[in-house]
Amino acid sequence: MTLNRRNVLAAGLAAPTLAMPSIVRAQAWPTRPLTVIVPWAAGGGADTVTRMIAAGIEQEIRQTVNVVNRTGGNGVVGHSAIATAAADGHTIGTGTSEFVNFRLLGQADLGANSFDLISRISLIPAGVTVKADGPWRDFAAFAAALKEGRKGQYTGSGVGTGGAWHLAAAGMTKAMGLEADRIRWIPSQGGAPALQDLVAGGVSVFTGSPVEAKALADANQVRVAAVMGSERMAAYPNAPTLKELGIDWTFENWFAFLAPRNIPAPVRARLVEALEKAHARPEVRKAMTDRGIVPIWESSEAFASFASRTSDTAGGLLRDLGLVRS
Amino acid sequence: MANFDALMHGFAVALTVHHVTLMVLGVLLGILVGVLPGLGAPNGVTLLLPITFSMDPVSAIILLTSTYWGALFGGSTTSILFNIPGEPSSVATTFDGYPMARDGRATEALTFAFMSAGFGALLGVVVITLLSGFVTGFALRFGPAEYFSVYLLAFCSFIAFGSGPPLKTIVSIALGFSFATVGMDSVSGAMRLTFDFNDMIRGISFLVVVIGLFGIGEMLLTLEEGVSFKSADARIRPRAVLSAIARLPRYWVTMLRGSAVGIWMGITPGGPTAASFMSYGLAKRMSKRGAHFGKGEPEGVIAPETADHAAGTAAMLPMLALGIPGSATAAVMLGGLMIWGLNPGPMLFIERADFVWGMIASMYLGNVIGVILVLATVPLFAAMLSIPFTIIGPVIVTVCIVGAWTVAGAPFDLWLAVVFGLAGWAMKKLDYPIAPLILAMVIGDRAEDAFRQSMIMSHGSITVLWSKPLVGTISTLALVLLASPFIAALRRSLRAREQLPPAQE
Numbered sequence: 001m002t003l004n005r006r007n008v009l010a011a012g013l014a015a016p017t018l019a020m021p022s023i024v025r026a027q028a029w030p031t032r033p034l035t036v037i038v039p040w041a042a043g044g045g046a047d048t049v050t051r052m053i054a055a056g057i058e059q060e061i062r063q064t065v066n067v068v069n070r071t072g073g074n075g076v077v078g079h080s081a082i083a084t085a086a087a088d089g090h091t092i093g094t095g096t097s098e099f100v101n102f103r104l105l106g107q108a109d110l111g112a113n114s115f116d117l118i119s120r121i122s123l124i125p126a127g128v129t130v131k132a133d134g135p136w137r138d139f140a141a142f143a144a145a146l147k148e149g150r151k152g153q154y155t156g157s158g159v160g161t162g163g164a165w166h167l168a169a170a171g172m173t174k175a176m177g178l179e180a181d182r183i184r185w186i187p188s189q190g191g192a193p194a195l196q197d198l199v200a201g202g203v204s205v206f207t208g209s210p211v212e213a214k215a216l217a218d219a220n221q222v223r224v225a226a227v228m229g230s231e232r233m234a235a236y237p238n239a240p241t242l243k244e245l246g247i248d249w250t251f252e253n254w255f256a257f258l259a260p261r262n263i264p265a266p267v268r269a270r271l272v273e274a275l276e277k278a279h280a281r282p283e284v285r286k287a288m289t290d291r292g293i294v295p296i297w298e299s300s301e302a303f304a305s306f307a308s309r310t311s312d313t314a315g316g317l318l319r320d321l322g323l324v325r326s
Numbered sequence: 327m328a329n330f331d332a333l334m335h336g337f338a339v340a341l342t343v344h345h346v347t348l349m350v351l352g353v354l355l356g357i358l359v360g361v362l363p364g365l366g367a368p369n370g371v372t373l374l375l376p377i378t379f380s381m382d383p384v385s386a387i388i389l390l391t392s393t394y395w396g397a398l399f400g401g402s403t404t405s406i407l408f409n410i411p412g413e414p415s416s417v418a419t420t421f422d423g424y425p426m427a428r429d430g431r432a433t434e435a436l437t438f439a440f441m442s443a444g445f446g447a448l449l450g451v452v453v454i455t456l457l458s459g460f461v462t463g464f465a466l467r468f469g470p471a472e473y474f475s476v477y478l479l480a481f482c483s484f485i486a487f488g489s490g491p492p493l494k495t496i497v498s499i500a501l502g503f504s505f506a507t508v509g510m511d512s513v514s515g516a517m518r519l520t521f522d523f524n525d526m527i528r529g530i531s532f533l534v535v536v537i538g539l540f541g542i543g544e545m546l547l548t549l550e551e552g553v554s555f556k557s558a559d560a561r562i563r564p565r566a567v568l569s570a571i572a573r574l575p576r577y578w579v580t581m582l583r584g585s586a587v588g589i590w591m592g593i594t595p596g597g598p599t600a601a602s603f604m605s606y607g608l609a610k611r612m613s614k615r616g617a618h619f620g621k622g623e624p625e626g627v628i629a630p631e632t633a634d635h636a637a638g639t640a641a642m643l644p645m646l647a648l649g650i651p652g653s654a655t656a657a658v659m660l661g662g663l664m665i666w667g668l669n670p671g672p673m674l675f676i677e678r679a680d681f682v683w684g685m686i687a688s689m690y691l692g693n694v695i696g697v698i699l700v701l702a703t704v705p706l707f708a709a710m711l712s713i714p715f716t717i718i719g720p721v722i723v724t725v726c727i728v729g730a731w732t733v734a735g736a737p738f739d740l741w742l743a744v745v746f747g748l749a750g751w752a753m754k755k756l757d758y759p760i761a762p763l764i765l766a767m768v769i770g771d772r773a774e775d776a777f778r779q780s781m782i783m784s785h786g787s788i789t790v791l792w793s794k795p796l797v798g799t800i801s802t803l804a805l806v807l808l809a810s811p812f813i814a815a816l817r818r819s820l821r822a823r824e825q826l827p828p829a830q831e
Contacts, residue, residue: 041657048661055379069372070734072528073510073517080524105515108527155783160512186470186779187513192650192657202469202783215649215671221466291664323515 029089029267033064037085037093039078041071044190045209045293046255049122050094052287056278074098074160076108079258083114087260089267092118092275095258097164100311104318105162106325112307118257118272119303121279123294125229126168126251127210127239131198132223139225139245142205146173146182156183157194158208162323163187168228168251169207170317172242175249180320183207198222209253210236211292228252235292252294256303272300333455336683339384340691348385349392349688353696356396357703360412361404362729366533367397367413367638368654369732375662383666384684390662391642391685392692394655395447398598398638399700402439402631403707407432408722410541415598415634417536417764418606422619422626429622436704437570438624439631442581444697445574446632449585450592450639451689458643458675465644468594470779471790475800476591477773480600481765482808483607494758502766505530506774513778525738532767533733538743539760541726543750545719550751567704577628580609584629588636593644597653598637599768605633611807639689646670646682 036054040046047069054065070078075098082093095115102108128139136142146154158165166185173182186203188194191212197203199221206213206222210233216222217236224239228251232241242249257275259268278284279297288295298306318324339345359370371390378386401413406423419439426435468476508519509529520526574581584605591601609629610619619626641653649670651657663670668678675682710718730743753760784790792798 044661048664051379051665068735072734074512074515076510077528107510107515107517160515162515184782186782188779189512189775192660196466196648196650197469197779199466200469200472202471202780212649214669215647215674218669218671218673219648221648287665287667290667325516 029270030061030063032090033066034061035066035068035085035091037078037082037091038067038069039071039075039082039093039096039098041069045124045212046094046096048291049255049288049293052284053121053275053278056281056284057274059281060274060278074107074163076102076110079110079114080108082258083110083260085260087116087262087264089259089263089271092257092259092271094121095256097253097310097314099258100307101162101314101318104315104324112304112311114261116259116261116263116268117300117303117307118259118275119279119298119300120254120256120296120306122255122288123229123252123296124209124211124254124292125227125233125294126165126207126253127213127224127228127233127236128172128226128242129195129198129206129208129210129213129217129222129224130204131201132217132220134204136225139240139242142225143176143245146176147178151179151182152184154183154204155186155202156205156207157186157188157197157203158191158206159188159194161185161187162318162321164251164253165208166321167314167317168253169205170321171251171313172207172228172247172249174317174320175242175247180317181322195222209292210239214292229294233292234289254296329455329458332679332683333687335679336685336687337690339680339684340388340687345385345388345684345688346691346695348389349692349695350699352389352392353396353399353692353699356393356398356696357400357403357700358396359393360397360400360402362412362725362732366401366654367394368658370394370397371655371658371662375658375665378662379665383663383668383678383681386662386666387659387681387685388688388692390659391689392696394638394659395635395689395692395696396699397655398447398635399440399443399696402443402634403436403700403703406435406439406627407707407710408541409544410722410726411536414532414536414768415602415638416630417540417599417761417768418602418630419627419634420540421606421630421761422621422623425620425622426624426627431622432707433566433704434570434624435622435627436707437567437701438574438627440697440700440704441571441574442577442584442628443631443635444693445581446585446588446634446636447639447693447696448690449582449632450589450636451686451693453589453640454643454686454689458647465593465648465650467796470776470783471793472594472797472800473596474773474776474780475791475797475804476594476596477600477769477776479800479804479807480596480604480607480769481773482804483604483611491757494756495762498753498758498760498762499766502763503770505535505763506532506767506771512775513782525736528734528736530742530767531733531739532764532771534730534739534742535746535767536764537726537730538746539750539753539763541729542723542743542747543754543760545723545726546747546751547754548715548719564705567701573624574628577625580613580625580628581632583608583612584632585636588633588638589640591633592637592640592653596637598634598641601633601637602630603765603769606630611810635693639693642685642689646674646685647672 036050038047038050051067054067057065070081079099085091102110130136156169169183170180174180191208194206195216198206210224213222224236226242227233227239228242230250285295370393401416402419404410404412405416405419406427409420409424411417423435511518587605588601606629609625610616613625641656644650645656645660651660730739780790791801
């Protein structure tokens with residue numbers, strides 16, 4: 001690898017006293033195995049996507065990539081581990097949409113500006129999933145019931161209070177001209193238990209990812225009445241998008257690569273390049289699309305402006321739901 | 327009979343040299359993982375998961391499930407020998423297993439544990455084989471109210487074990503509940519009892535508490551009393567193993583009851599830990615020798631072990647058929663399924679019959695291999711008791727600290743383990759029972775979530791616990807169990823009163 005004059009200059013300007021060591025390190029990156037911190041448990045959505053891409057990164061940089069699950073506190077533990085990791089390009093993390101709202105929810109002093117935002121890596125559309133032998137055949141019937149019923153008469157679940165799928169439900173009812181808290185939220189520990197509650201009859205609607213509902217949909221226990229993505233999902237060709245149904249609302253949960261701030265510019269450039277290449281590998285893409293996960297890669301600037309927009313939307317919804325603590 | 331044919335086909339898939347080797351390897355790795363406290367079955371399976379990505383799905387699931395069985399077996403070993411549970415689900419095994427070992431009956435206790443565990447596991451697989459279509463529907467009737475009633479039942483069936491003074495038992499339970507409260511409240515998202523310490527956001531890991539209270543606490547106590555482990559029978563005596571096996575059928579009622587509890591808790595899915603506690607509590611209630619529980623009663627080892635393993639195997643069914651994991655380990659495997667490109671659900675049984683039935687067949691084989699391998703290690707582990715304390719003591723403390731580290735890789739947890747070690751020593755000195763604290767930490771946390779979810783659903787009405795036949799039955803059963811000691815006492819005093827007047831006349 002040739003020494004790029006501009007990179008040397010940039011590194012020199014950024015940290016004059018450390019210029020020499022950082023150039024040496026820049027040349028050598030990666031000198032040891034990479035660590036990718038996942039703030040959620042092994043086997044979950046964020047973990048699965050990370051491991052798929054991690055396999056690709058190993059191919060790109062010829063180094064071991066360790067996926068480390070640092071769970072707890074609604075993702076606070078893992079996200080703060082990413083933010084405070086050594087900024088040498090050997091530790092990155094998979095951030096999930098939760099980190100945008102930590103401050104608003106009073107959960108941690110972490111936000112988009114606590115990280116080096118690299119790119120979103122995947123989108124997971126929300127859906128409207130109801131019980132198969134329940135009262136509603138399609139979304140229109142569900143929407144009508146929601147409008148006729150009392151506020152809070154129907155319940156929804158899929159994630160903890162204030163989580164992504166809760167916002168999906170709140171945004172949907174708002175777009176329908178109803179209150180954000182029209183659907184009473186039953187917090188759950190994740191998709192699987194929420195779906196179980198749906199089938200058991202304790203919950204009226206599941207607004208989590210239809211990907212998670214696949215097994216139960218195949219078993220004719222639940223029906224995906226609509227999806228909240230911008231287009232229909234391959235796994236559910238008959239489920240219309242909310243846009244098609246005349247409701248102006250899309251909601252896609254997302255995962256993203258984050259890094260600690262202040263990684264030396266030359267190292268960062270090579271890191272991002274390796275990540276992008278790994279993400280673009282056909283086998284990585286295929287593994288994601290096979291599962292109904294939409295791959296996405298964007299520039300850091302695009303991601304940053306998306307994060308600030310999403311923070312505004314989410315903030316508004318959380319305020320409507322009365323969940324803002326600070 | 328279609329299931330039987332499918333199973334035979336499954337055996338054809340599983341009975342290859344390659345797959346049997348994987349089973350042996352998995353079981354051995356699992357035993358190692360199980361023996362180390364802190365490093366539990368979910369961690370072990372998680373560590374192996376990346377290795378399986380390049381394997382074909384049948385081989386992968388065989389390796390992972392075999393590791394799980396091995397971990398379940400291994401977890402009981404340290405429970406019995408050192409009073410240090412290697413797995414959360416083997417906490418209940420310490421209650422009678424350790425006293426047996428101290429009496430010099432370690433070989434017997436280990437044999438009982440492994441054989442009954444194998445029995446529970448096999449019964450669990452048989453149920454999966456025969457009833458795969460029928461029982462999956464059962465899991466789908468479980469909502470938060472049902473979960474809460476099951477946890478209540480586990481609690482009530484265990485609560486009156488009466489080994490400690492009632493007031494101290496209540497203090498211990500209350501402490502357990504408050505430790506379980508620490509961290510983020512999953513219902514409201516608020517931080518509780520974290521005092522703005524970052525390390526507390528994760529909450530207090532139940533594993534670290536177990537390592538401290540049992541492991542380090544036990545070491546401190548041994549140090550103070552200055553005794554080495556009562557030199558248990560260290561010689562290799564296959565005869566003791568065989569005689570214990572011969573006496574096992576005598577406990578068939580306990581084994582069947584334990585398996586039934588375990589299978590039910592695995593499918594519903596309440597998990598192996600709650601199952602083992604519940605089974606122990608029920609056995610103590612129903613056994614004629616209930617008064618001997620806690621002093622080295624074989625039934626007290628058999629009951630939690632059968633339930634633990636039956637739950638472990640039964641939990642695979644809702645995972646495969648519905649994508650609902652019945653235990654933490656099953657949840658990790660569920661992630662594995664997705665990565666191997668398999669979608670759980672009823673279609674899996676049709677589209678990938680070779681995978682499903684190969685896995686079920688491997689569950690029979692894996693557990694048989696597991697029993698044989700662990701039985702073979704009994705003399706080895708029993709021999710560890712004859713190693714001088716000056717050597718084994720530091721080794722155990724090191725293993726405990728390493729175990730506490732593996733839970734989350736957090737230095738804070740090491741201090742917690744030490745603090746809980748001191749607390750464990752103090753609790754034993756002051757005669758506060760430890761088991762209720764552990765039970766409150768494990769089940770209390772999940773019970774709280776389930777209770778609050780059902781309260782939100784019912785707008786705060788407690789009648790939700792009697793809103794459907796299933797949940798109503800479980801709730802009533804729990805209350806009856808809770809009240810039974812009082813009812814028995816009342817009946818005794820009534821009978822005494824009835825008998826008194828004639829005597830006076």
